[in-house]
Amino acid sequence: MSDVLVEVAGVTKEYRRDDQAITVLEQLSLTIPRGDFLALMGPSGSGKTTLLNLLAGIDQPTAGRITVDNKVITGLGEGALAKWRSRTTGFIFQLYNLIPVLTAYENVELPLLLTSLSRAERRQHVMHALDIVGLADRAKHFPRQLSGGQEQRVSIARAIVVDPLLLLADEPTGDLDAKSAEEILTLLQRLNREFRKTIVMVTHDPKAAARASRTLHLEKGKLVEAAA
Amino acid sequence: MLRLIWKNAWRSKRRTVLTIASVAVSLFLLSTMLCYLSSGEKQLENSAGSLRVIARHATSLTFxxxxxxxxxxxxxxxxxxxxxxxxxxxxxxxxxxxxxxxxxxxxxxxxxxxxxxxxxxxxxxxxxxxxxxxxxxxxxxxxxxxxxxxxxxxxxxxxxxxxxxxxxxxxxxxxxxxxxxxxxxxxxxxxxxxxxxxxxxxxxxxxxxxxxxxxxxxxxxxxxxxxxxAETKTETEKAFMATFMSMMGNIKDLVVNIGLAIVVTILLVAANTMAMVARERTTEHAVMRCLGFSQGAIAFIFVAESVLISLLGAAVGVGLAAALYTPGRYDLGGFAPFFHMTPATTGIGLGIALGVGIVAGAVPAVAAARRSIVDGLRRVD
Known part of the structure; x- marks a missing residue:
């Protein structure tokens, strides 16, 4: 098994607005080893989230190639990508994006509905995930009954419940107070160190980036600095 | 998945209840009209195997x-x-x-x-x-x-x-x-x-x-x-019944046209509801696709919700008609002796509800499934 989990090779991403092409990422290359906790920083519009979306397989590059766990995901069809996402990635959003009519348990169970697991097996996985994020006792609570920090922890449980190779977090502490943000970062650090999860986190917050094992800076679609 | 569909349907209780009520009232009216039409059909059907023929004045029955x-x-x-x-x-x-x-x-x-x-x-x-x-x-x-x-x-x-x-x-x-x-x-x-x-x-x-x-x-x-x-016109009982019914005016066409208008109305009400639902859940659909739900799965969940609401309306409307229009209870003053719900009229009512649910949900479902995930996530509700 290769030590490199993600390989981004010469990726360019352009958006078209009317007749104008806007280059968001330009000839970007990087590798992410297994077990890495990478922070992506940079000003607004630098292409951080675009890169995250490309790694998650929810967007396609204009040019270049992305390989995750030795599988080239660029050029895959929508159906194949959906299946790949359900098994390989976990996504953590800034605004948690939980389904409001489902309980914490049901929200975490959602990705497992795409598997062939039995109800009992799903329950085991969900409760384990909720236990990891410290919310096993809130399984029956609806999102509106949880604090922002708790909602984000449920969102993390939903991301890890399928035991993905790659966790992608888009400003996971961006909507939280300092205390809750600390808790989330500690949790992500634990997932990285204790459970060997590879994490890519987009953030504006240097304190959050400091919890990662390394930080990359993006500016105008290019990597401009790498810090250990 | 069924739990999600059921819970989704009841997110906005007032809107769902109003939509169900609209579908129910419309299908009740439609069932009433279908009972009238099926009564006429039954009358003709009853006379089809008859060995009777009728001879009347060639000019008109009034001569x-x-x-x-x-x-x-x-x-x-x-x-x-x-x-x-x-x-x-x-x-x-x-x-x-x-x-x-x-x-x-x-x-x-x-x-x-x-x-x-x-x-x-x-x-x-x-x-x-x-x-x-x-x-x-x-x-x-x-x-x-x-x-x-x-x-x-x-x-x-x-x-x-x-x-x-x-x-x-x-x-x-x-x-x-x-x-x-x-x-x-x-x-x-x-x-x-x-x-x-x-x-x-x-x-x-x-x-x-x-x-x-x-x-x-x-x-x-x-x-x-x-x-x-006094020349005669002699015809079978079935043909005579058909002529006799047509003397009341082209009620069948009228009823069919009103029925079609009702179906279109239900469709518009249901489609409007589902369009609103699709707009409200754009981000959620994107999130679910991030989690690995395919475009087909998103479309299925959406259409299933539309069908569920429509069928609940049908259960109320057609159910009420079935409870009221039992054999022998109403005959519209003798004009429609077989005015009652039959398995066929019940089936048509439920079939229309199913069709309306699918059509009303299909267009927004396909749009929701086709929308780019990135666009869906970018949207702020």
């Missing part, structure tokens, strides 16, 4: 035939019996628009053999033969009039007619039961007497020995009176 035609018709090969009738159109004073009665003056003799799909109460026919003013009334009509007017067997009743100038008095001597539950039969010789023996009949029923001889009999009867003062 009379000379009584002499009756004996001549009986000589046509394969005709086993002929019954002369007059549609008298009896009405009860003050209840003209409330009660419909098929008031018919009829020859007595071939009555029971001609109308073998009717059963006559014990002694009814003998009593009718023994009483010139006697009349036999359908059981259901009698039950209705007993409740409304206190009518009963043995009672003398007085009727007037919008067609004839004389009022008549009849004595109820017995009951009958058959496909037409609004019938009131009395003796044609009594009507002749009341009218000073004009010697005319409204139409004649002819019984044919075998079904395959019906076309030939129709042709022969009409040929017999060709170029006479």
């Amino acid at each position: 009379f035939l000379p009584e002499a035609h009756v004996a001549k018709m009986a000589t046509v090969p394969h005709v086993t019996s002929v019954q002369a009738c007059v549609w008298w159109g009896g009405q009860i004073e003050g209840m003209e628009n409330q009660i419909f009665m098929s008031t018919i003056a009829s020859d007595l003799d071939p009555l029971e053999t001609m109308w073998d799909d009717y059963s006559f109460g014990p002694g009814a026919m003998d009593a009718l033969r023994g009483e010139l003013r006697g009349a036999v009334i359908a059981e259901r009509l009698l039950a209705k009039l007993k409740a409304m007017k206190g009518w009963d067997i043995g009672q003398t009743i007085r009727l007037h007619s919008p067609i004839f100038k004389h009022d008549i008095e009849l004595k109820l001597v017995g009951t009958c039961k058959g496909p037409d539950e609004s019938i009131l039969l009395f003796r044609r010789d009594y009507l002749e007497k009341v009218q000073d023996n004009p010697g005319r009949v409204g139409y004649c029923w002819l019984r044919v020995d075998k079904a395959e001889n019906i076309p030939g009999v129709c042709r022969d009867v009409d040929a017999l009176f060709a170029n006479s003062d």
Whole structure:
């Protein structure tokens, strides 16, 4: 098994607005080893989230190639990508994006509905995930009954419940107070160190980036600095 | 997945209840119309296997035939019996628009053999033969009039007619039961007497020995009176029923068109609801696709929600119709004796609800599934 989990090779991403092409990422290359906790920083519009979306397989590059766990995901069809996402990635959003009519348990169970697991097996996985994020006792609570920090922890449980190779977090502490943000970062650090999860986190917050094992800076679609 | 669909459907309870109510009211109306149409179909269907044919004036049912035609018709090969009738159109004073009665003056003799799909109460026919003013009334009509007017067997009743100038008095001597539950039969010789023996009949029923001889009999009867003062038009019972129904105007087309308008209305209501739902859940759909739900799965969940709401509306609307329109409960004053929900009308109502649910959900579902995930996530609700 290769030590490199993600390989981004010469990726360019352009958006078209009317007749104008806007280059968001330009000839970007990087590798992410297994077990890495990478922070992506940079000003607004630098292409951080675009890169995250490309790694998650929810967007396609204009040019270049992305390989995750030795599988080239660029050029895959929508159906194949959906299946790949359900098994390989976990996504953590800034605004948690939980389904409001489902309980914490049901929200975490959602990705497992795409598997062939039995109800009992799903329950085991969900409760384990909720236990990891410290919310096993809130399984029956609806999102509106949880604090922002708790909602984000449920969102993390939903991301890890399928035991993905790659966790992608888009400003996971961006909507939280300092205390809750600390808790989330500690949790992500634990997932990285204790459970060997590879994490890519987009953030504006240097304190959050400091919890990662390394930080990359993006500016105008290019990597401009790498810090250990 | 089913739990998610159910919970999604009840996110906005007021909107869902209103949509269900709209679908329910519309489908109840549609079911009512379908009952009316199916009653007519059933009437035609009942008459399709009949060995009876009817001969009337070629110009119109409102023209009379000379009584002499009756004996001549009986000589046509394969005709086993002929019954002369007059549609008298009896009405009860003050209840003209409330009660419909098929008031018919009829020859007595071939009555029971001609109308073998009717059963006559014990002694009814003998009593009718023994009483010139006697009349036999359908059981259901009698039950209705007993409740409304206190009518009963043995009672003398007085009727007037919008067609004839004389009022008549009849004595109820017995009951009958058959496909037409609004019938009131009395003796044609009594009507002749009341009218000073004009010697005319409204139409004649002819019984044919075998079904395959019906076309030939129709042709022969009409040929017999060709170029006479009173030419005839002879047709099967089914064709006559269809003609008779069409005399009420093109109600079938009207009902069908109103039914279509109702279906379009339900579709618009359901589609509007689902379009709003799709708009509200753009981000959620993107999130679910991030989690690995395919475009097809998103579309399925969405359409299933639309179908669920539509079917709940159908359950209320069609269910209410099925509970109300039971056999024999309503007959629209005798015009629709088979006015009740059938498995077919229930199936059509549910089928329309299913179709409406699929169509109303399909367009926004496809749009939601096709929307780029990145665009969906970028959207701020």
